Amino acid sequence: MRPGKRLWDPAAEAPSDWGAVQDALADEAVRLALERSREAWGRLRVAGVSHPERRGVEGLRAVPVLEKDDLPELQAADPPFGGMLGVDIGVLRRIHQSPGPISDPEGRKADFWRMAPAVRAAGFRSGDVVLNTFSYHLTPGGHMMDAGLREAGCVVVSGGVGNTAAQAAFASQVGATGYVGTPQFLLALLERGREGGIPATLRRALVSGAPLPPALRHRLEKGHGINVFQVYGTADVGAIAYECEAKRGWHIAPGVVVEVLDPGTREPTDPNSPGEVVVTSPNPVYPLVRFGTGDLSAFMPDACSCGRTSARLVGFLGRVGEGVKVRGMFVHPRQLAQALGAGTGVARYQGAVTAEDHRDILTVSVEARAGRGLDLDGLAERLREATRLRVDVRAVEPGTLAEDAGPLVDLR
Ligand SMILES: [Zn+2]
Incomplete structure (x- = not known):
C-alpha cells in the first residue's frame, strides 16, 4: 500500500447510519422497479405496493422473492430479459449470457457492476498491472472485473480463461502484481510458473466465482506469498459483498440492499443463522427487488475492525437447493x-x-x-x-x- 492512499471511501462504505442508507436504497429500487420493470411491478402489486413510498427495507417484507433459478423460464417466456430491463435495449453497452441460461444486460455507465470498492479493498491501486482471468466470452465475468479494475485506475491484462503456461509467462513478462480470477486457477498459474522457473511477480489477488477453502487460502498466502481477498457477486446484481483487510467476513457493497431470509419461513434470520442472500438493487438499467441468489450466508453480529460501518456476511455457506x-x-x-x-x-x-x-x-x-x-x-x-x-x-x-x-x- 502506498502511504497516504486510503483503502476505501468513507462516504460510501462507512456512513454514520448504514441502516438509513439501506432504507433509502430500498425506496429507490421500488421507485425504479414500479416505473421500469414489468416483472417487479407484478410482484410489488401482489404486496400491495403500487406507488413509491418511504417504507425502507421493512417495506420490502411483503414482496415475494424472485428466485434466480426461475429466471431462465421467465426470460424464455418474455425474451430476452423477462420484462426486467429498465431501459431500451439499444442503450446497453453489451449483452451477456450466464449459465441457466440467463441473459444479462450491461449498461453504459462506467463500472456498471460497482466492482471498484472491492478492487480497492483488495489493495489494488492506480497504475497496478493486473491479470484478469475471468472469461470475456458470453458470460460477463471478465467484463465485470475489467470495468472495476479500470475504474480503480489499474492496467488490465485481459487474460481470460485457460492457457495457463502462456498466462503465467506473460504475467511475469509484463510485471503483473495483481491477479483476478478463481482461487483454483491462481494456484495453477503459480505452480506452473514455479515449475517453469518463471520469475514470480504476483503479490495480491481478488478471487471470486468459486469457494476459497481455508487450506487453499493458506497455500496461496503462505506457500506463494499472495495476499488474497474475496469478492462475492452475481452477473445479475454485480458486486454484493467483499473482504476488507481484516479478512473476517464480507462487507455489503455500496449500492445494494441485502437481506438474509430463512428459506422456509421467508423471515429475516438472526445474526449467525444461515439463510438465503436476497438482494435489492436500484439499478436503473436492471432494477431488482428482492432477487433471491440461491446462495446461503448469514449476517455477522459485530462491527468490523477496519472502520467500515456496512454489515458483513460470514461468507458462502452453500446453496439453498442443498437444504x-x-x-x-x-x-x-x-x-x-x-x-x-x-x-x-x-x-x-x-x-x-x-x-x-x-x-x-x-x-x-x-x-x-x-x-x-x-x-x-x-x-x-x-x-x-x-x-x-x-x-x-x-x-x-x-x-x-x-x-x-x-x-x-x-x-x-
Ligand atoms: Zn472490515
Whole structure:
C-alpha cells in the first residue's frame, strides 16, 4: 500500500447510519422497479405496493422473492430479459449470457457492476498491472472485473480463461502484481510458473466465482506469498459483498440492499443463522427487488475492525437447493456438519426426513469412531440447537452408512 492512499471511501462504505442508507436504497429500487420493470411491478402489486413510498427495507417484507433459478423460464417466456430491463435495449453497452441460461444486460455507465470498492479493498491501486482471468466470452465475468479494475485506475491484462503456461509467462513478462480470477486457477498459474522457473511477480489477488477453502487460502498466502481477498457477486446484481483487510467476513457493497431470509419461513434470520442472500438493487438499467441468489450466508453480529460501518456476511455457506424443509424450518447439511463435527466422536452420519401422519420427522443416524462411545442425548441437543428442531438420533453399527451417503436425504 502506498502511504497516504486510503483503502476505501468513507462516504460510501462507512456512513454514520448504514441502516438509513439501506432504507433509502430500498425506496429507490421500488421507485425504479414500479416505473421500469414489468416483472417487479407484478410482484410489488401482489404486496400491495403500487406507488413509491418511504417504507425502507421493512417495506420490502411483503414482496415475494424472485428466485434466480426461475429466471431462465421467465426470460424464455418474455425474451430476452423477462420484462426486467429498465431501459431500451439499444442503450446497453453489451449483452451477456450466464449459465441457466440467463441473459444479462450491461449498461453504459462506467463500472456498471460497482466492482471498484472491492478492487480497492483488495489493495489494488492506480497504475497496478493486473491479470484478469475471468472469461470475456458470453458470460460477463471478465467484463465485470475489467470495468472495476479500470475504474480503480489499474492496467488490465485481459487474460481470460485457460492457457495457463502462456498466462503465467506473460504475467511475469509484463510485471503483473495483481491477479483476478478463481482461487483454483491462481494456484495453477503459480505452480506452473514455479515449475517453469518463471520469475514470480504476483503479490495480491481478488478471487471470486468459486469457494476459497481455508487450506487453499493458506497455500496461496503462505506457500506463494499472495495476499488474497474475496469478492462475492452475481452477473445479475454485480458486486454484493467483499473482504476488507481484516479478512473476517464480507462487507455489503455500496449500492445494494441485502437481506438474509430463512428459506422456509421467508423471515429475516438472526445474526449467525444461515439463510438465503436476497438482494435489492436500484439499478436503473436492471432494477431488482428482492432477487433471491440461491446462495446461503448469514449476517455477522459485530462491527468490523477496519472502520467500515456496512454489515458483513460470514461468507458462502452453500446453496439453498442443498437444504430441505422440515416442519416449515429450513435445514441445510451444513447445520448437521456443525453439530456433529470435531469432538463429538461421530465418524459418519446421515440425516433423513420422513413423514408420518403428515408430520415431518428428521432422524439422524450416526456411526461412532473406532473405540468411542456416543452421547446420543448430547448429540440430539447439539442438533436441536443447530436446526431449532427436535431431532431423533439413532446410533448405527460402524459400516452401516455408505461411504458416499448424502448428509441429508428427503424420503417423503
Ligand atoms: Zn472490515
